[in-house]
Amino acid sequence: MSLSGCDTIPSYYNQPLGPGKSNPRLAIAAPAHPSDPIIVLAFSGGGSRAAALGLSVLDELARYSYTRQDGSTVRLIDQVKIVSSVSGGSVTAAWFGLVGPERMDELRDKFLTKDNMATLEWEAADPITWARLAFSSYTRMDAFTALLDERLFAGHTFAEMMQSGKPRILMNATDMSSGEVFSFTPEHFDDICSDLNTLPISAGVASSAAFPVALSPYNLKDYSAPAVGPCKGAIPQDEWIAKDLGTSPHSDQATRYIDVEEFKRARYVNALRNGPQAYRAISYLHLLDGGVADNQGGHSIVESLSPHSATQLLYDLNSGVASRIVVIAVNARSDPDNTLSKKPNVPGVLDELGAVVGIPIDATTAYSNSSVQLLVDELNTLHDQQAAVKKVDSTAPDPIRVYNVTVDFDQFHNDQAVLRDQLKAIGTSWNLSGPDLAAVTKAGATLLQQHPCFQHLLQDLQVNASFVDPKFIGNACKLNGDPDN
Numbered sequence: 001m002s003l004s005g006c007d008t009i010p011s012y013y014n015q016p017l018g019p020g021k022s023n024p025r026l027a028i029a030a031p032a033h034p035s036d037p038i039i040v041l042a043f044s045g046g047g048s049r050a051a052a053l054g055l056s057v058l059d060e061l062a063r064y065s066y067t068r069q070d071g072s073t074v075r076l077i078d079q080v081k082i083v084s085s086v087s088g089g090s091v092t093a094a095w096f097g098l099v100g101p102e103r104m105d106e107l108r109d110k111f112l113t114k115d116n117m118a119t120l121e122w123e124a125a126d127p128i129t130w131a132r133l134a135f136s137s138y139t140r141m142d143a144f145t146a147l148l149d150e151r152l153f154a155g156h157t158f159a160e161m162m163q164s165g166k167p168r169i170l171m172n173a174t175d176m177s178s179g180e181v182f183s184f185t186p187e188h189f190d191d192i193c194s195d196l197n198t199l200p201i202s203a204g205v206a207s208s209a210a211f212p213v214a215l216s217p218y219n220l221k222d223y224s225a226p227a228v229g230p231c232k233g234a235i236p237q238d239e240w241i242a243k244d245l246g247t248s249p250h251s252d253q254a255t256r257y258i259d260v261e262e263f264k265r266a267r268y269v270n271a272l273r274n275g276p277q278a279y280r281a282i283s284y285l286h287l288l289d290g291g292v293a294d295n296q297g298g299h300s301i302v303e304s305l306s307p308h309s310a311t312q313l314l315y316d317l318n319s320g321v322a323s324r325i326v327v328i329a330v331n332a333r334s335d336p337d338n339t340l341s342k343k344p345n346v347p348g349v350l351d352e353l354g355a356v357v358g359i360p361i362d363a364t365t366a367y368s369n370s371s372v373q374l375l376v377d378e379l380n381t382l383h384d385q386q387a388a389v390k391k392v393d394s395t396a397p398d399p400i401r402v403y404n405v406t407v408d409f410d411q412f413h414n415d416q417a418v419l420r421d422q423l424k425a426i427g428t429s430w431n432l433s434g435p436d437l438a439a440v441t442k443a444g445a446t447l448l449q450q451h452p453c454f455q456h457l458l459q460d461l462q463v464n465a466s467f468v469d470p471k472f473i474g475n476a477c478k479l480n481g482d483p484d485n
Helices: 047-062 088-099 105-112 116-125 127-135 140-153 186-191 201-208 239-245 260-272 298-304 313-319 349-392 414-424 434-450 452-460 470-476
Strands: 037-043 065-067 073-075 080-086 168-175 181-183 218-221 284-289 324-331 401-408
Touching: 037 047, 037 088, 037 298, 037 313, 047 080, 047 088, 047 105, 047 324, 047 434, 080 088, 080 298, 088 105, 088 140, 088 168, 088 201, 105 140, 140 201, 168 201, 168 298, 181 186, 181 298, 186 260, 201 218, 239 260, 298 349, 313 349, 324 349, 324 452, 349 401, 401 434, 401 452, 414 434, 434 452, 452 470
Parallel strands: 037 080, 037 324, 080 168, 324 401
Antiparallel strands: 065 073, 168 181, 168 284, 218 284
């Protein structure tokens, strides 16, 4: 602990953009037919427990297909367009983005069934590791990144994941100096004038999962900073930043009052770019577990549906290119019982450390879910506007339908309490016992099937599933556009 606690100048692996270059900003593939659902996933943190729950949800989506009017058959998993992830959820998101639906089972064999903690502990106990920590730039994060490459990613880079036709993977970390969400996206790597394509996928996963204290931060150079650059890349100007900050001739200073979260995003991007009147000078980024700022990945989903996002999702929804959007938030937060509330003793230092680190991460999940709900409310408002136009103009596109689905251990029914309690007692680490892995796998499928809005989606797509209950749907998931709504 003493050796790993010392200040170390780490190796910085991210490379600057080449002269005149920028990171390709790919729009997601538009639906082939307006009735095709756009599926957006948000995977929370929670170590191997979260990775397994995300995998279970993906497996369940792969089980259902629907038939278009032209007779073609489409799987739900092939309609997943965005996956926003944190910590353990980033393991599954990155693997899905790299290999696609057909090889998802390899994640179980290569990672989830392995005792990854034993490997990390053996590495930590090795005297050679002590020497490297003390006398080189080697950090605890390097050991974790190496494990991810050994088990799964084998040095594959973001260039192999960010390709046309593939889902957009948003792995989220926390900027240690500002507390802001930093996503491994072309946009944020443009901001720091760095080439995302050359970075190993394992770096994004490790940054997203850098649990405070247990792992050291992942470190990036900001080549937009004069002290590190100069930046030679051709960074898009993104007029929205200056407009929101009030530094553009077209600005009316309203954003900071109307949408403070949008204003804060613009302020942070401007700081990453070391732009005019930046509120913070940034030369280096030190990234921790994304759960410190947003343990559900909701922030990045909201950003992906903003007017200035490269995804073009908002345009597709506004223009009638897409008429169904499904937002599935997969929350693997555990809630194990502890003895703190049962003892009269003053909690010790280790108890305090655990509470200070763990409880805020769990608390941010509830806040992030409220951000997703706000997004759903805004999409429902868009539906109302489109419905009003449709009444006047019958040739206008059909109003969008928004399916808001949450997968959460608290949603188990009373007669499923034994399974719920087993799941909530699983610790946050990088290994799962066989019974625990089986329980998490069962949970993802069960909770998705039981959710009334997922059932509503299947009903609307005319998917034949025995568990779909129209009466339950009518009581628990009325959508805008449903009769009597």
